Amino acid sequence: MSREIPYKIYLEEKEMPKQWYNVRADMKNKPAPLLNPATLKPMGYEDLRPVFCDDLIRQELDDTTPYIDIPQEILDFYKMYRPSPLVRAYCLEKKLDTPAKIYYKFEGNNTSGSHKLNSAIAQAYYAKKQGLKGVTTETGAGQWGTALSMACAYLELDCQVYMVKCSYEQKPFRREVMRTYGAKVTPSPSETTAVGRKILAEHPGTSGSLGCAISEAVEAATQQEGYRYVLGSVLNQVLLHQTVIGLETKAALDKYGIVPDMIIGCAGGGSNLGGLISPFMGEKLKGERDYRIIAVEPASCPSFTRGRFAYDFCDTGMVCPLAKMYTLGSGFIPSANHAGGLRYHGMSPVLSQLYHDGLMEAVSVEQTAVFEAAEQFARVEGILPAPESSHAIKVAIDEALKCKETGEEKTIVFGLTGTGYFDMYAYEKFNNGQMTDTIPTDEDLAKGFAGLPNVPEN
Amino acid sequence: MSREIPYKIYLEEKEMPKQWYNVRADMKNKPAPLLNPATLKPMGYEDLRPVFCDDLIRQELDDTTPYIDIPQEILDFYKMYRPSPLVRAYCLEKKLDTPAKIYYKFEGNNTSGSHKLNSAIAQAYYAKKQGLKGVTTETGAGQWGTALSMACAYLELDCQVYMVKCSYEQKPFRREVMRTYGAKVTPSPSETTAVGRKILAEHPGTSGSLGCAISEAVEAATQQEGYRYVLGSVLNQVLLHQTVIGLETKAALDKYGIVPDMIIGCAGGGSNLGGLISPFMGEKLKGERDYRIIAVEPASCPSFTRGRFAYDFCDTGMVCPLAKMYTLGSGFIPSANHAGGLRYHGMSPVLSQLYHDGLMEAVSVEQTAVFEAAEQFARVEGILPAPESSHAIKVAIDEALKCKETGEEKTIVFGLTGTGYFDMYAYEKFNNGQMTDTIPTDEDLAKGFAGLPNVPEN
Numbered sequence: 070m071s072r073e074i075p076y077k078i079y080l081e082e083k084e085m086p087k088q089w090y091n092v093r094a095d096m097k098n099k100p101a102p103l104l105n106p107a108t109l110k111p112m113g114y115e116d117l118r119p120v121f122c123d124d125l126i127r128q129e130l131d132d133t134t135p136y137i138d139i140p141q142e143i144l145d146f147y148k149m150y151r152p153s154p155l156v157r158a159y160c161l162e163k164k165l166d167t168p169a170k171i172y173y174k175f176e177g178n179n180t181s182g183s184h185k186l187n188s189a190i191a192q193a194y195y196a197k198k199q200g201l202k203g204v205t206t207e208t209g210a211g212q213w214g215t216a217l218s219m220a221c222a223y224l225e226l227d228c229q230v231y232m233v234k235c236s237y238e239q240k241p242f243r244r245e246v247m248r249t250y251g252a253k254v255t256p257s258p259s260e261t262t263a264v265g266r267k268i269l270a271e272h273p274g275t276s277g278s279l280g281c282a283i284s285e286a287v288e289a290a291t292q293q294e295g296y297r298y299v300l301g302s303v304l305n306q307v308l309l310h311q312t313v314i315g316l317e318t319k320a321a322l323d324k325y326g327i328v329p330d331m332i333i334g335c336a337g338g339g340s341n342l343g344g345l346i347s348p349f350m351g352e353k354l355k356g357e358r359d360y361r362i363i364a365v366e367p368a369s370c371p372s373f374t375r376g377r378f379a380y381d382f383c384d385t386g387m388v389c390p391l392a393k394m395y396t397l398g399s400g401f402i403p404s405a406n407h408a409g410g411l412r413y414h415g416m417s418p419v420l421s422q423l424y425h426d427g428l429m430e431a432v433s434v435e436q437t438a439v440f441e442a443a444e445q446f447a448r449v450e451g452i453l454p455a456p457e458s459s460h461a462i463k464v465a466i467d468e469a470l471k472c473k474e475t476g477e478e479k480t481i482v483f484g485l486t487g488t489g490y491f492d493m494y495a496y497e498k499f500n501n502g503q504m505t506d507t508i509p510t511d512e513d514l515a516k517g518f519a520g521l522p523n524v525p526e527n
Numbered sequence: 528m529s530r531e532i533p534y535k536i537y538l539e540e541k542e543m544p545k546q547w548y549n550v551r552a553d554m555k556n557k558p559a560p561l562l563n564p565a566t567l568k569p570m571g572y573e574d575l576r577p578v579f580c581d582d583l584i585r586q587e588l589d590d591t592t593p594y595i596d597i598p599q600e601i602l603d604f605y606k607m608y609r610p611s612p613l614v615r616a617y618c619l620e621k622k623l624d625t626p627a628k629i630y631y632k633f634e635g636n637n638t639s640g641s642h643k644l645n646s647a648i649a650q651a652y653y654a655k656k657q658g659l660k661g662v663t664t665e666t667g668a669g670q671w672g673t674a675l676s677m678a679c680a681y682l683e684l685d686c687q688v689y690m691v692k693c694s695y696e697q698k699p700f701r702r703e704v705m706r707t708y709g710a711k712v713t714p715s716p717s718e719t720t721a722v723g724r725k726i727l728a729e730h731p732g733t734s735g736s737l738g739c740a741i742s743e744a745v746e747a748a749t750q751q752e753g754y755r756y757v758l759g760s761v762l763n764q765v766l767l768h769q770t771v772i773g774l775e776t777k778a779a780l781d782k783y784g785i786v787p788d789m790i791i792g793c794a795g796g797g798s799n800l801g802g803l804i805s806p807f808m809g810e811k812l813k814g815e816r817d818y819r820i821i822a823v824e825p826a827s828c829p830s831f832t833r834g835r836f837a838y839d840f841c842d843t844g845m846v847c848p849l850a851k852m853y854t855l856g857s858g859f860i861p862s863a864n865h866a867g868g869l870r871y872h873g874m875s876p877v878l879s880q881l882y883h884d885g886l887m888e889a890v891s892v893e894q895t896a897v898f899e900a901a902e903q904f905a906r907v908e909g910i911l912p913a914p915e916s917s918h919a920i921k922v923a924i925d926e927a928l929k930c931k932e933t934g935e936e937k938t939i940v941f942g943l944t945g946t947g948y949f950d951m952y953a954y955e956k957f958n959n960g961q962m963t964d965t966i967p968t969d970e971d972l973a974k975g976f977a978g979l980p981n982v983p984e985n
Contacts, residue, residue, distance in 0.1 A: 493703040
């Protein structure tokens with residue numbers, strides 16, 4: 070007989086992970102190295118130093134050390150909002166009338182509203198440790214910028230955020246949260262960088278793009294003494310920091326002797342999904358246990374399910390290194406009507422390799438169905454989920470309903486990465502029945518693929 | 528030697544309170560009864576039935592039963608977002624360099640963003656139990672309306688919210704959260720009620736007021752078969768439900784052998800403050816222990832510090848019973864430039880009596896200083912506080928700084944009632960240096976007092 074499971078499993082402070090888990094150490098096929106876009110040679114420590122913080126480059130390049138100590142200062146910060154609860158979705162199970170057991174790891178209970186804070190504090194910490202004055206970054210939907218602002222405020226580090234202009238104007242609340250935390254928020258493209266001025270001259274009145282904001286943030290970092298650039302997803306270091314999610318999840322499950330059948334997460338750049346699944350994937354890689362691992366992506370931006378596994382630019386401005394990943398091409402722009410933050414053209418190289426090796430599945434879902442799932446979830450479980458997170462909810466519900474048909478008592482774990490408080494424009498559209506789905510045609514995708522760089526491996 | 532205190536003290540599910548504590552049972556001087564505004568006679572059970580739910584009236588009138596069982600269905604709902612953490616503000620202490628020990632009970636980690644959910648689920652539950660179809664209410668800033676929408680969605684009860692028109696227009700996100708939870712949100716004044724039509728005819732283009740919204744919600748409840756009116760503050764029943772805050776706080780403190788010197792809470796209608804302090808006040812009333820208990824109110828709406836203890840209307844529409852309380856007069860309207868939700872002219876009759884009897888203190892603070900405290904708190908403790916909650920933060924910081932001067936290691940507990948995600952307009956004003964303070968003159972107050980009803984006790 071299993072012990073009665075509480076609604077929310079909270080680890081005690083002393084049970085919190087003290088190390089991050091580096092899944093690359095247990096991968097037989099390592100993710101391909103970053104390449105210099107000019108020379109097509111792998112980029113080493115020295116090549117990356119002008120842009121990234123030293124310790125973070127070491128983490129980026131380290132594919133052999135399985136466990137990396139979390140510095141005490143970061144552990145202390147984690148204690149302010151972690152451990153996050155692993156919630157048993159009793160009410161959702163009842164509503165669906167399913168024999169499945171559903172759990173979700175909820176990362177939204179901090180002011181940034183998402184899991185992004187787990188890596189923001191780590192990156193800010195290493196920047197501070199290196200004696201830097203500040204960091205620069207870009208933000209689209211605003212979750213990453215908010216998280217970084219919070220981390221920098223805590224460490225008294227300067228924080229410069231290039232916010233895509235249309236978000237800057239349409240999400241003034243996000244902007245004001247960042248400003249309250251002392252960040253300097255600049256709408257991108259701006260007059261403050263050469264690349265920004267160039268884009269403004271060529272496209273007056275443009276509302277900006279993530280690619281442009283990245284280019285400005287990188288330039289700002291390299292042009293100021295004592296600054297480096299930081300990024301909230303895709304990179305190996307980010308996945309590493311985010312493994313605190315999966316490690317806590319696994320510790321909480323182990324505490325009650327629960328073994329999941331499947332683990333589900335939404336996938337944009339892959340930071341949340343990679344962090345959640347890493348410890349489980351590690352067991353799978355070592356042949357200790359098997360799990361179904363499912364990445365959920367929007368049908369409007371289907372990197373895994375319809376993309377190519379190839380070297381590509383990480384940014385549309387083409388100033389960043391090339392990464393080998395599932396990609397739609399750096400020139401691919403998902404339909405503007407998509408509400409979520411899962412609009413990135415590429416995917417974490419770690420997850421891309423794992424997917425390529427058949428170690429995980431991927432599925433794409435349309436946004437109207439995603440918001441239907443979000444609404445259903447909110448009404449019974451209380452939490453108003455972010456559109457991104459709701460992609461995972463949708464597939465968790467689908468899997469639970471399959472269990473209802475077959476009578477199987479499967480255990481489903483999914484990642485609830487954040488809250489939707491700053492996404493109410495999208496909810497309003499949904500509430501008014503005005504939400505639509507746009508799926509790229511094969512022609513749309515072909516245009517994106519045509520822009521892939523010419524790398525022999527491609 | 529005291530045990531090391533974690534950053535966040537979480538009770539286990541089995542340690543959660545199973546009963547609410549009714550502080551009135553231990554009060555020597557009971558709060559005065561509600562009066563019928565026409566007859567000036569105390570209102571009994573039958574008088575209140577057309578407007579309120581039966582079980583809730585019983586709780587409203589019961590001033591002798593010290594403990595009231597929390598029904599299992601409500602306990603189950605509480606488990607979805609409770610226990611809330613009692614947080615040790617280590618980072619704030621360090622920043623202030625104070626020997627004081629600061630704790631806060633954080634009620635913002637649920638989608639409604641505040642403590643209001645504690646009473647919303649209780650009121651919705653009793654309505655459902657009575658076989659009603661739905662409930663009506665008003666909302667100003669929107670926290671109560673959101674909480675009630677969530678509770679009604681969970682219990683599949685119809686929810687009709689009259690939202691003050693200016694909030695409906697200025698806070699579209701709050702409105703959409705309620706709609707996502709299935710509530711019908713009507714801007715007030717509206718054409719849907721007689722009182723709304725009357726006001727619109729007399730004041731075309733009015734942006735509404737809380738008093739008007741209350742009048743519409745009460746009319747809507749009494750004019751529809753199977754509906755009752757519910758309210759988020761002031762009433763005895765609401766304070767009773769909110770004692771779950773204080774009971775959890777006390778249990779968490781007891782677990783670590785911590786005895787606070789002072790307990791601080793913000794005060795609008797009194798629901799959060801009353802809930803937080805009740806168990807401590809109970810000990811004080813019984814002579815078991817002494818605590819300083821401090822209510823913090825805005826200088827722009829100083830019911831305790833500059834109001835009168837008198838019978839007054841609970842609403843500006845004068846359709847509700849008369850309550851004896853500290854009041855600025857139901858016609859008093861605080862300056863529009865005040866950002867927080869603590870704009871109510873009156874105060875809980877229970878707290879009013881306790882204050883009148885010298886069992887608690889009150890202090891008023893100006894909003895610019897409140898936002899300064901909020902910003903300082905956010906940057907070191909991570910959480911972005913609601914403007915209301917920040918009133919308590921301001922005074923907690925003041926008291927901690929006094930300890931720094933005197934070297935006293937006092938233990939301070941304050942209530943952090945909610946988050947400020949939907950208050951970013953106010954933060955923006957503050958960030959831009961455009962926030963101002965308005966303190967009513969004695970003449971302003973005299974106008975409010977002139978409208979007090981003519982009741983012999985006054």
